[in-house]
Amino acid sequence: MSAEPISRREIRAAARKRSDRQNMLIAALSTIIVIGGGILLVTTRQGWPVVQETFFSVDAFRMSFPDILRGFWIDVKLFLVVEVLVLIFSLLVAVLRSTRAPALYPFRLISAVSTDLFRGIPTILVVYLIGFGIPALALPGVPNDPIILAAIALTISYTAYVSEVFRAGIDSVHPGQRGAALAVGLSRAQAMRFVILPQAVRNVIPPLLNDFISLQKDVALVSVLGIVEAFRVAQIEAASTFNYTPLLAAASLYVIVTVPLSLFLDRMQKRDRGRRRLEEARR
Amino acid sequence: MSVPVLEIQGVTKAFDGKPVLQGIDLKVEEHTAVVMIGASGSGKSSLLRCINLLVDIDDGDILLDGEVVTDPAVDPQRVRRSLAMVFQHFNLFPHMRVLDQITLAPVKAHGIPKDEAVEEARALLARFGLADRERDYPDQLSGGQQQRVALIRAIATRPRALLRDEITSALDPELVGEVLEVVRELKVGGMTMLIATHEMAFARDVADEVCFLHQGRVVERGTGRQMIESPQEPETQKFLARMLATRAV
Numbered sequence: 001m002s003a004e005p006i007s008r009r010e011i012r013a014a015a016r017k018r019s020d021r022q023n024m025l026i027a028a029l030s031t032i033i034v035i036g037g038g039i040l041l042v043t044t045r046q047g048w049p050v051v052q053e054t055f056f057s058v059d060a061f062r063m064s065f066p067d068i069l070r071g072f073w074i075d076v077k078l079f080l081v082v083e084v085l086v087l088i089f090s091l092l093v094a095v096l097r098s099t100r101a102p103a104l105y106p107f108r109l110i111s112a113v114s115t116d117l118f119r120g121i122p123t124i125l126v127v128y129l130i131g132f133g134i135p136a137l138a139l140p141g142v143p144n145d146p147i148i149l150a151a152i153a154l155t156i157s158y159t160a161y162v163s164e165v166f167r168a169g170i171d172s173v174h175p176g177q178r179g180a181a182l183a184v185g186l187s188r189a190q191a192m193r194f195v196i197l198p199q200a201v202r203n204v205i206p207p208l209l210n211d212f213i214s215l216q217k218d219v220a221l222v223s224v225l226g227i228v229e230a231f232r233v234a235q236i237e238a239a240s241t242f243n244y245t246p247l248l249a250a251a252s253l254y255v256i257v258t259v260p261l262s263l264f265l266d267r268m269q270k271r272d273r274g275r276r277r278l279e280e281a282r283r
Numbered sequence: 284m285s286v287p288v289l290e291i292q293g294v295t296k297a298f299d300g301k302p303v304l305q306g307i308d309l310k311v312e313e314h315t316a317v318v319m320i321g322a323s324g325s326g327k328s329s330l331l332r333c334i335n336l337l338v339d340i341d342d343g344d345i346l347l348d349g350e351v352v353t354d355p356a357v358d359p360q361r362v363r364r365s366l367a368m369v370f371q372h373f374n375l376f377p378h379m380r381v382l383d384q385i386t387l388a389p390v391k392a393h394g395i396p397k398d399e400a401v402e403e404a405r406a407l408l409a410r411f412g413l414a415d416r417e418r419d420y421p422d423q424l425s426g427g428q429q430q431r432v433a434l435i436r437a438i439a440t441r442p443r444a445l446l447r448d449e450i451t452s453a454l455d456p457e458l459v460g461e462v463l464e465v466v467r468e469l470k471v472g473g474m475t476m477l478i479a480t481h482e483m484a485f486a487r488d489v490a491d492e493v494c495f496l497h498q499g500r501v502v503e504r505g506t507g508r509q510m511i512e513s514p515q516e517p518e519t520q521k522f523l524a525r526m527l528a529t530r531a532v
Contacts, residue, residue, distance in 0.1 A: 174374075176370060176372065176374040177374060177376065179332075179337050179370070179374065180368075180370060180374035180375075180376070181376075182337060182359075182360075182363060183335055183337065183363055183366075183367070183368040183370075183437075184363075184367070184387065184388035184392065184436065184437070184440060185360065185363050185364035185388050185392035185393065185440055186360075186387070186388060186391060186392050187360050187392070190391050190392065194387060194391065195376055198378045199376075199377065199378050202378065
């Protein structure tokens with residue numbers, strides 16, 4: 001240690017470092033006690049071996065996982081197709097609802113009514129209604145493939161939600177932007193296309209992703225139509241072996257997809273907050 | 284005498300029954316700058332928005348080069364293409380780079396080939412000292428730079444007249460000088476302008492005519508010097524006394 005006087009800056013830095021180290025130590029200790037204690041408490045109970053065998057059986061996992069994974073591939077494909085369809089239709093509905101041309105009035109009315117309608121009906125009911133209802137009509141030229149009908153049902157249901165997200169995005173763009181776009185001589189349609197929509201979409205990316213995480217889980221609803229996707233496979237396995245491990249295996253597959261999406265969403269929202277703060281600081 | 288570029292004849296406008304414009308008469312001759320002064324809410328901004336057909340007027344008429352543009356049969360987009368507007372808060376498009384924001388209207392609304400529009404935009408950027416800023420987004424620019432981009436965006440369409448709605452809160456002194464300089468430059472270039480402002484220096488130094496608006500009427504008009512230094516109407520005197528008490532001219 002040198003004898004010469006230490007600067008205020010160094011004293012502060014040292015104090016900060018000391019307190020940081022102390023905080024970390026406390027956090028680590030607390031985590032070990034709470035979580036370690038919890039695990040110890042659960043695994044030493046009398047019933048634990050039964051729980052382990054029923055939900056976390058390695059054998060049952062090994063037996064069922066390949067089939068579940070194959071089933072999950074159907075979920076993924078369905079998700080990707082429905083996702084794209086929902087984006088297209090909901091954007092169309094949102095833009096349509098913000099138009100003012102009198103000739104488009106019936107379309108505005110239809111999209112407003114159907115949005116309110118389908119947001120109110122449980123998705124599972126829509127899937128059931130379309131998946132079983134349409135084949136029952138036995139109309140020529142109408143698809144009977146349950147996967148196609150499931151995709152239609154999910155698209156209808158989710159378009160209702162997502163179009164509202166886009167509409168909120170369009171409303172969130174400051175009216176002065178539209179004024180400025182018109183003032184430079186753009187038409188209403190051009191103002192929408194080049195000025196309002198790009199900002200609207202950017203503003204609603206977080207809630208959009210949120211709805212997609214929902215959709216990614218809700219594709220499992222199509223199992224009611226007898227489509228053998230991950231959840232259905234797991235259900236069949238569980239029912240025949242009285243072991244619930246396959247269900248957890250299926251659950252983990254959904255989680256593997258949704259968790260990265262959520263983390264990505266969190267990061268984006270954080271960045272967005274940072275950018276907004278920066279913008280405000282500039283004003 | 285030639286036909287004025289802009290002529291406002293007895294224009295009235297009420298919002299929700301509250302009168303904002305109560306019979307405004309005003310003319311802007313070619314290559315001149317007319318400046319409107321008056322307290323917030325006196326109708327300056329509303330008049331500019333009416334001229335640009337962003338707001339429908341109730342009574343009276345607005346003429347552009349002798350044509351009545353407030354006739355319901357007139358296509359507003361055609362009128363707006365020959366006018367330009369700089370908004371109080373600039374209303375720049377936050378998602379577009381400076382160059383794209385300037386070329387958007389010339390390319391999409393005026394059908395000018397992209398190369399030509401870019402070339403012209405670059406020339407304007409250079410003229411206003413923003414040559415190295417064409418790839419920036421608006422939030423990367425200072426207030427003064429944003430204002431110049433808004434101005435370039437407006438004049439890039441080669442308008443018959445430029446409408447300017449100056450910010451109502453005090454500009455920082457450096458910015459006042461900058462704006463004055465830019466407007467002088469535009470005047471030299473022969474631009475026809477109608478400007479709403481709170482900067483008296485501005486009114487005195489660049490205006491060919493100054494109009495004092497009070498409660499939606501033109502109460503007094505005259506040359507810049509005459510209006511700022513020896514106003515006749517008591518309302519004008521009161522307004523100027525208040526303005527001069529709070530800021531140096």
